[in-house]
Amino acid sequence: MDSILLGLNEVAHLNVLVAIFLGALIGVTIGSIPGLEPAGVIAILLPLSFSMEPLAGVMLLVGVYGGAWYGGAIPAILMNTPGTPVAVLTTYDGYPMAQRGEGKRALSIAYTSSFVGGIISVTSLVLLAPVLAKVAQKFGSPEFAMLALLGMVFVVLAHRKHVPAAVIMLGFGIFLGSVGIDRSFNSQVFTFGQTWLLGGIPLVPVVIGLFAMSQAFVLLSKKGNDAHVTKLEGEGHFSGVIELLRNKMTVARSAFLGVIMGLLPGVGEFGSQFFSYTLAQKFSKDPDSFGKGNPAGLIASETSNNAVTASVMVPLLAFGIPADALMAMLLAVFMVHNYVPGPTLFAERPEFISGLYISLFMMNIFCFVYLTFATKWMVNLTRIRGRFIGAFILVLGFIGSYSQNYQVSDALIALFFAGVGYVLRKNDIPAIPIILGMVLGPVFLTRFKQAMGISSGDLSIFFTRPISLALLSITVLSIVVYIISKVKEGKRVSAA
Amino acid sequence: MKNKDNNSPTDNEDMLCEKRRLLNGEDNFPFYILVILVSIGLLCFVPSQARIIDTDKGWFLQPMIAPLIGLGIMAIFSLVMVAGKLKEIFSVDLKTWSEYLYDSVSYNRVPVITSVFFYIYIHMLNVTGFFLTTLLFVTVLLALSRLLNRYWFIATFLVTVAIAFIFRYVIGLWMDDVWLYEFLPNDWSDFANSYL
Structure with a gap:
C-alpha cells in the first residue's frame, strides 16, 4: 500500500501527467499515419526526454511506443495499410470487416483487444519484475556477461530470414560501441585523432539517423499523391467488449504469448503476433474464415501486440539488459539520470518503480478512451502527404541530434547514419542489431573483463557458476536449434 | 568450342545481363562487398588505432578486443554471404561496376x-x-x-x-x-x- 501511495505521489506532478498523455497522444497519432514509424519519433524525442524528470522522460517515450500500437489499427483496418509494421496481421481480418461496412465494430474490437493486452502486460510487469530483480541479486559479472551475450544472440536469431545480415549489423554495432577512450588503459580506440570521437560515437544521433532520418528519405522519395481518403462506416462503437467476452480463450492465449515473447530479447511483437494468430486459427471452429474478417483473428493480433509493450521492460528493469532498440533508448534515459536498472533500482527507488507501473496503467486507459471517442477525427490524419512529413522529420532529426550536446558533428553523424539506414531499408537488412550491438557489446565486454579479472584470466568462471552456465547453455542451444532448423529447411527445399 | 575471344555479340550481351543481375539481385552482393572492403580496411588500422598495451594484467584487457570482435564478425559473415559467388563477382569488370554505381545513385x-x-x-x-x-x-x-x-x-x-x-x-x-x-x-x- 505504501509503495502505491509513493507511486501516486510520483505520478501526481504536472510534468509527469503531461508526459504520459502527450506521449500517448503522439504515439496514437504516429500510429495512425501510414509510413511513419514510432522508432523514428522516439529517437527524435530521446534528447528532449533527457531534460525531463526520469519518470516523465521514460513515460514520454513509452507513451509513444504503446500509443503507436493502438493507433496502428486505424489505417490497417480502414485502408488495408498497417500504420505500424506490427499491425500487418490486423489488416488480415480488420480490412475485410471494414469492407463489409463494419469499420467501427472492427476498430472497437481492435481498441478493446489492445487495451486488455496492455493491461495484462502491465500486470505481468508488476508481478514479474520484482521477482526477477531478486534473482538478479544473485548475478555477478560472469552472469551479466552471459545475459548480454544471450540478449545479442536472441536479437540476431529473432531476424529469422536475415540472420547472417543481422550478425553483420551486430558486429557493426559492437565496433561502433568500441570507438572512443578505452577505460582500462585510457588509450584511444579508432578515433583517428579526432577530438569529437574521444567520447565515443553517441547513441542518440545514430538512432535518429538510422530510424528517423532514413525514414524521411523514404517518404521524400514517394511520388504522386500518397494521401489516403478514408471513411468510417458501420455501427458498434462499443461492441469490442462483447466480442472479447465471446473469445475469452483467444484473448488469454494471445496475451500470455505476448507477455512471454516480450520477455525474450528481440522477439517482441512480431513473434507474439504470428504465434497468436496461428494458434487462434488452429483452435477456431471456423479456421477458413481467418483472413476474411473473423473477429478472433483481429483479437489475436491486437491483444498479443499490446501484451508485449510492458513485459518487454522486465529484462531492462530487472537486469539492466535492453530487449530491443526502444529499451536501449530507455536505458539511455535511465543512465542520464543516474538510475541504474537492476535490483538496486527496486531497493533504492521504489517510488519510481511504482510510479512507472501506475503511469503505464494510465497510458493504456488514456489511449483506449481517447481512441474510442476521437477516431472520427483521427482518420483525417491519413490525408497528410508523406513528403511533407518527411521534410519536417529531417528538421526534427537535426534538432534531436544537435540538442543533446549542441554539436554540429552530432547532426553530421545522424546524416551519415541516415544514409546507412536508407541503404539498409532498401536492401531489407535489419538496423536494430546495430543499436543492440552498441549497447550490449560494451556491457558484455565490460562484464567479461571484470569476470576474467576475478578469475585471473581463467575462462572456466563462465562454466563453474550455475546461472552463468545455464545462460551460456541457453545461448548455445538456441544457436544449435537454429542451425538444425536451417539444415532441415534446406533439405526440404532441395527435396521439393 | 567457344573461347572468350570469339563469343558472339549475343553471348556477350547475355554475360553482361548476367553480371548486372548479379549486382542488382536480391542477394545484395554489392552491399556485402562494401562491408568486406570497409571491415578489412578498418582491420588494417587496428595496430595503429587500437594499440597493444604492454601489461601483465591479462590479454582480455587489451583495447583491441572489442573492435576486433566487431570488425571480425562483419568481415567473416560478409565473406560467408558472398562465398558462393565470389568468383563471379570478381569477374565483373570496372565498367559494369561504374554503371551499377551510376544507376544506384540515379535511382536513389x-x-x-x-x-x-x-x-x-x-x-x-x-x-x-x-x-x-x-x-x-x-x-x-x-x-x-x-x-x-x-x-x-x-x-x-x-x-x-x-x-x-x-x-x-x-x-x-x-x-x-x-x-x-x-x-x-x-x-x-x-x-x-x-x-x-
Missing part, C-alpha cells in the same frame, strides 16, 4: 540530393538563423518533390512557426549567434538570436 537521387541540402542546412543555420533556414530548407524539399503549392507553403510556414516556438522559446534550444541578425538594431538582434 532523392536521398542523395536531400543529404546535400541537409548538409547545407546545418551549415546555414548560423548564417541566416533557425527560422528562415528551416523555412527555406523545407520549401526547397517540397519544391523538389513537386508538392509545393500555396496550401503546402502555408502549412510549412505554420509548422515552422510552431517548431521555432516550441524548441527555441519553450524548450530554449541554444544556437550560435546569427550573422544576418547583426544587421538588425541591438534589441531586435537579441530577440532574433534568442528565439528565431
